[in-house]
Amino acid sequence: MAILVYAESQNGKFKKSSYEAVSYGRALADESNQNLVVISINSEEPKVLANYGPDKVLSIKDASLINFTAQNFANAISEYAKKEEASILVLSSTADSKYFVPLLAVKLDAGLASNVVSSPISISPLVVKRSCFTNKAFNNTTLKGSTNIICVLSNSFGVHEKQSQPEIIEVNTSAYNDNKVKVKSVDKVIGTVSIADADIVVSGGRGLKGPENWHLIEGLASTLGAATACSKPVSDMGWRPHTEHVGQTGKPVASNLYIAIGISGAIQHLAGINASKVKVVINNDSEAPFFKVADYGIIGDAFDVVPKLTEKLKAFKSQ
Amino acid sequence: MNVLVCISNVPDTTSKINFIDNDKLFDTNGVQFIINPNDEFGLTRAIWLQQKDQAIVTVVTVGDISCEPILRKCLAIGANKAVRIDYNALDGFAVAEQLKSLCEKESYDLIICGRESIDYNGGMVGGMLAQMLGFSYITNCISIDLNGNEVEAKREIDGGIETLSSSLPIVIGAQKGLVEESDLIIPNMRGIMQARQKPLDVLASVNSSVKSSVDQFEKPPVKGSVKLVDPENIDELISLLHNEAKVI
Structure with a gap:
């Protein structure tokens, strides 16, 4: 049993919301007496995660995951979640994570709560507070799957530094070849801050x-x-x-x-x-x-x- | 071509959100329900496919009889038929399983869901349904072009737009941009009259696995009053943001 966090990166660098997700995972692991395993995909700096308290880092280097596609990311993360016997998965509520997490939930037959705004109200049963009615209210949601997934809303739990000496395991694969949806081109405004990433x-x-x-x-x-x-x-x-x-x-x-x-x-x-x-x-x-x-x-x-x-x-x- | 548009019945965007029964239930008193805005963009896009390519457009909602007025509205907007799956929609996973049972009986080439509902904001049903059916899935979709079985779509990403290629059958998550707000179809009298004759089938629910429940609601804490700063004393604002709020 483990708490598993997916730390999202972009062009090899972690997003700030990933450190928040790892911090959330650390708190959850402490409260439930489980190990914290963090997955990174094609990150150039997996060691940075040691500032936020993981027990183990799986640094996946996979040529087939360089371009984000929801199906391949769901396939990859579900595979490692099963290998690590994850009881709870933690992700940030970024556009990409919100895109693939419903696929992941079906693959893992898991309960899912998005836009979670604070640490769990209780661990057993697992109760989280999430934002609803487009931020006009909050609700407490009980997650009832044997595996459950929590997506943390940005800037809600906060980044909490905690040094650790995780075992960092590099995994080299090229395993994910679903091409039901292919990226043809990406048109991004360069040099400006995106609304989702902005402080x-x-x-x-x-x-x-x-x-x-x-x-x-x-x-x-x-x-x-x-x-x-x-x-x-x-x-x-x-x-x-x-x-x-x-x-x-x-x-x-x-x-x-x-x-x-x-x-x-x-x-x-x-x-x-x-x-x-x-x-x-x-x-x-x-x-x-x-x-x-x-x-x-x-x-x-x-x-x-x-x-x-x-x-x-x-x-x-x-x- | 068969198109399915999944519809959520949600409180109007201007509604005051209140709860009753010790904050366990949403207070529907005085609240007007509408087609979830993201679903409505999808419905209009589907009607364009009906007008251009003779697509058959079915709308579906999962809910009790109180959802039927918005299904009639969808029919008045131009959908060919409506289905209500009689099930108390409490959990996204279970709703996706209800929709899956319909999709396995019928054969839809294109399934459109809103990217998220504006009440629970889960954003999960479309993706779950796609995975359960083994269909392609594109969410935050702001354009879709069909050429036979080929699909070209655009998706809004953080700070930009991504162009994707895929093929039918597919589930998409609709949002503003797929059609513009000014394109939304307002039902006319002829549409409303015709809607009364169109089929609205009620299906019994299937067994599904509920993986979450909403137990308690809470409203955000009441905000303290605003601190006003004199426009001639902008240094004070900078000092407040730096020393008090600690955000710069």
Whole structure:
């Protein structure tokens, strides 16, 4: 019996959410007196995982898993989960993990809870708290499979360092050849932070009056190393691409800091960003609903406040 | 071509979310139920296939009789027939098994689910169904083109778009972008009248394995009031974010 964590990497480097998943696995392993086994796939730095407490690392190097495909990743992880007799699997709630985890659950005949926001409420039976109604509420879910899978929401449990001396086993294979779905091409914006990976998100709404004013958002975002996002009307009017739309029918946001500029705060928008820890609103309408959910607010004109804020932050960062 | 669109009955996006019975049940009082938005994008895409390639579009939901109004709405939008599997949908795994039993009786080339429902946000049924049936699966799908058995699809990924090739039969997870919001079909009077004549079959449930249960709901803690910062004193905001919130 073991707790098994899949630590997701991209271009050989682990995502921050992977360290959070390993930290979660460590806590679970301690509470249930089991070993913590971490799987990495084509990572160049499996040793880094020793900072987060695994007992064993399976570093899989597999040419057939260089491109992500849901079926091959589900096949690989289910194979190692069976070999290690995993009782609970822990993954992060990234887009790729959420894509393949339902396949994995069927292969392992496992119970599955996604968007889990805190350490288990109880181990036996296994009860976890997850976000539901698009962050408008939480529910306690009891997982009843003989194997169970938990997907941890980003920035919810946190990264907890804990040094260990894991046995690192390198496994070289080329074993996964399902080609029901093939990747033809990937079109990624290079050099910007994606909303899913971002610690800080700067988001603009209709208050910015037009796409020509987006340099204000981009300037602030690049000063903070943040991702840019937008409200639904902005993407509907074609000012910004759909991939930036955050909210109930857009992308969910679970960043540490969310800065909303010229966004009034429709209930659907607030639902989508509610999992963010700290929210700042800049709006000239003091009645805007966003002020009810924000931690900090400035009632003022974005065209006046944002350039000043960007300048001050530049100065602050260079200190 | 046979297309199946799986539909969830969910509270309207503007609903206030409340719970009753010691926070054990969702309070449906005063809540209007709608077609899950991600499913509705998928339904419109399916109707386009019906209009262009004479596809037969079936809609299915797993639930009790209270789900029938949204199935009638799907028929009014243009689906050819509707199926309700009479089962109390409590767990994604069990719902996927109910759908599997339907899919094994009929033969669907394309199955469309929403990428996730906006109530439980599990995002699991489509992928589970694909794996149970041995079909291909593409989620977060924002475009699909069919050429005979060949499928070319686009999927939204973190920070970009991936183009994929596959073949029928396939399950896709639909979301905004598969069709635009302005493309969504609003039922007209003729559609509503026709929907009354279209078949809505009720199937008995099959045995399925429930692997999770929702025991207790909780609302997020009430937020303290916002700290306002004077627009002339932006240094204070930076100081609060650095020293108090510790996020920069």
